Structure formats: structure tokens, C-alpha cells
Amino acid sequence: MASLTLVVEPRGKPIKKLPKTVQVTSDASTGEIYTKLAEVSGFSIHRLRITKGSDRTVVPNTKDATVDGTGLRDQSVLHVKDLGPQLGWRTVYIIEYLGPLFIPALFLFPLRPFIYFNFAQPLPDPSFFQLLVCALLTLHFVKREYETIFVHRFSNATMPARNIIKNSGHYWVLAGLNIAYWVFRPDSPAVSTQDSFLLYSGLALYIIGELANLNAHMILRDLRRPGTTERGIPAGLGFKVVTCPNYFFEIVAWVGIYLLSGMSWSVMLFIVVGSAQMAIWAKKKERRYRKEFGDKYKRKRFVLLPGIY
Incomplete structure (x- = not known):
């Protein structure tokens, strides 16, 4: 020594x-x-x-x-x-999800007369599909906040505080303001649709996607011992098919919201942008798994979407 x-x-x-x-x-x-x-x-x-x-x-x-x-x-x-200056990753995620957690309900209820002032007054009551989308968006981000606080373990402790605006923009703007404004408009497709296929298929995809996504997050959490960054090889529902089933099931849940919104382009925009980012992350994770675990790891042909990518 x-x-x-x-x-x-x-x-x-x-x-x-x-x-x-x-x-x-x-x-x-x-x-x-x-x-x-x-x-x-x-x-x-x-x-x-x-x-x-x-x-x-x-x-x-x-x-x-x-x-x-x-x-x-x-x-x-x-x-x-x-x-x-640095911010903890847990704090970053909490702030990111706060916007889309509260924005939908604000747009649909207290701010509705002011946001849609250019429509004939008094405004009609929100439709069943609009109320349902609002409830499911809120539930989705409540789940996100719960996972951030109680489930996720972060390999990196902090990130530069200046990045919080950029990181939050995706959720506050695309998942919050963009979706809420267009889906909750008095002339939104979610007002006129009465399609039972969209209702039941959308609900089924949402419920399956959310529960399977939570299950994948629980599996990933248990691979890492508390207080360490050491990981095991993930296995369980979806992990034999794609590298990141948590991302895949996230997309499935959002497709459910897309159907329930009357197939609003604003929801599809969020899905496309989010999927593109998750595809990059999934590709990097597959490379990391191959490097970290070597021959012990069963290589995946598809990292995000089964049979596609």
C-alpha cells in the first residue's frame, strides 16, 4: 500500500x-x-x-x-x-410527469371556457370518450410517478439541472398541452365517436399495456440490488421476444389511448416521437447487454417491436 x-x-x-x-x-x-x-x-x-x-x-x-x-x-x-448544478434523476422524472398529470384535467374542466373561448357558448359538456381519455391519461401519469418514487432504481445519481427544461418539454408539451388541447376541443373526434370497437379495443390495449409495463419495471427493479448498479439478465413476460418489453408495452397502452381519442393525430404524434426515442434507447440497451453478459445473454433480433424493429 x-x-x-x-x-x-x-x-x-x-x-x-x-x-x-x-x-x-x-x-x-x-x-x-x-x-x-x-x-x-x-x-x-x-x-x-x-x-x-x-x-x-x-x-x-x-x-x-x-x-x-x-x-x-x-x-x-x-x-x-x-x-x-445537478438534479437527482428521481426529481427530474417527478417534474417531467407533473405536467401531463395535471394538464388534461385542467383543460377539460376549470380552464375549458377560457381555452375554447372561440366556440359557441356555453360549451357542451365533455363527451364520454373525452372524460375517459382524461381519466386514463391521469391514471397513466399517476402510475409513472408511483414507479419513479417506489420502483425505479437509477444507475446515474444526477443530471445537469439545465437539462430539465429540455427533458420536460416532451411530456409537458407533447403529452400534456398538445394532446389535451386537440382531444378535448368541442369539435374533437372524441366528441362524435360512438364506436364500440374503439371503446373496447382501446380499453383492452390500455389495461394490458399498463399492467405488462408495470410488470416489466418490477422485473428490471429486482435485477439490481439496492445501493448498487450491478444488474442481472432480465427474464419474464416479453423479455424473450424483445430487448425492452417495458417500452413495447408502453406503446401498446398509448395505442389504446389513441383509439379512445377517436384516433387523434395529436396522440399519434406523441406515440411516433416517443417510439423513435425508445427505439434508440432499446438499441443501445441490446448492445450493452451483449457486451456486459457475453455468451450468457440470448441475443434479440428485435429490440422494441416484435417482428418489426
Whole structure:
């Protein structure tokens, strides 16, 4: 066990109180470097990114890697970058889902006369299909908030606070304002439709999709031990068919809402944009599974949509 002196240099904007060197032992965890620099600089460890001066590779903030194991030696140079103010991922998701959780009911009830002021007054009462879509949208995002607080475990602790506007835009605008305005209009297709096929098929897809999505999330949660980022190989309903059945069942539930909305283009727009993003994530996850688990993992031909993608 040797004592090492690591040279510390800021990368990017200066960091007040950042020391010029830090003392660690060769068998110390790399997470200890973050802890020491965070204590001296007054920053959260999640706000710092430390890279090796020799090859610019990131020094992991973990208890599982040692200083010696990363190739750091006495007088090795560390570059420290300030990532800016951070928000916890759990907080980010809670904020993202708050918009579409409350916007539908606001549009359909207290704000309805003001939003649709250009229609003949008094406005007709919301139709059965409009009330149903509002209830199912609210239930969907209540479920999302519940999963965020009680189910999901996050491998990354934080993200830059400035990204919250960009991340929330997808849900607040596309799933909230966009869907609520068009589906709840007095002349929306959801007003005139009386189609029992849309009603029962839409409800069936929604219920199946939501329950199967929750089941997939529970499976994924149990693959990761509390307090760790270590994962097992997922198995269960849908996992033999596609890499990310949680994404697939999410789409199924939204197709149900699409049918119940009278096949509103606004819901379809949200489905298309969301599916495109989930397809990227699913492809990356398949590559990660293959790299992480090797021959133990049964490779999937389809990552998101069975028989299609």
C-alpha cells in the first residue's frame, strides 16, 4: 500500500478552492478521490467529473475500482470539470410527469371556457370518450410517478439541472398541452365517436399495456440490488421476444389511448416521437447487454417491436 500524490488541474471554468494535489493510497477506491475533492471544493461529488490527464478517460466515482487499478501513479495528473448544478434523476422524472398529470384535467374542466373561448357558448359538456381519455391519461401519469418514487432504481445519481427544461418539454408539451388541447376541443373526434370497437379495443390495449409495463419495471427493479448498479439478465413476460418489453408495452397502452381519442393525430404524434426515442434507447440497451453478459445473454433480433424493429 503506497501513498500517492496526484496532481489536480481544473478543466474548463476554474473551480474555487480546488487543491493543486490530493493524497490517496494506491489501494483506495476511486470514489475516495471524488470525496476528498468534493470536501475541499465544497461541491457535490455528482457535480465533478474527473478524468486522467494521460488519456482523458473518466475516473469512475465508485467503491469498486481502485486507484492503482485505473493506472494512476504518483504525480499522475487529474483533470477536474465542474458539470454545473445537478438534479437527482428521481426529481427530474417527478417534474417531467407533473405536467401531463395535471394538464388534461385542467383543460377539460376549470380552464375549458377560457381555452375554447372561440366556440359557441356555453360549451357542451365533455363527451364520454373525452372524460375517459382524461381519466386514463391521469391514471397513466399517476402510475409513472408511483414507479419513479417506489420502483425505479437509477444507475446515474444526477443530471445537469439545465437539462430539465429540455427533458420536460416532451411530456409537458407533447403529452400534456398538445394532446389535451386537440382531444378535448368541442369539435374533437372524441366528441362524435360512438364506436364500440374503439371503446373496447382501446380499453383492452390500455389495461394490458399498463399492467405488462408495470410488470416489466418490477422485473428490471429486482435485477439490481439496492445501493448498487450491478444488474442481472432480465427474464419474464416479453423479455424473450424483445430487448425492452417495458417500452413495447408502453406503446401498446398509448395505442389504446389513441383509439379512445377517436384516433387523434395529436396522440399519434406523441406515440411516433416517443417510439423513435425508445427505439434508440432499446438499441443501445441490446448492445450493452451483449457486451456486459457475453455468451450468457440470448441475443434479440428485435429490440422494441416484435417482428418489426
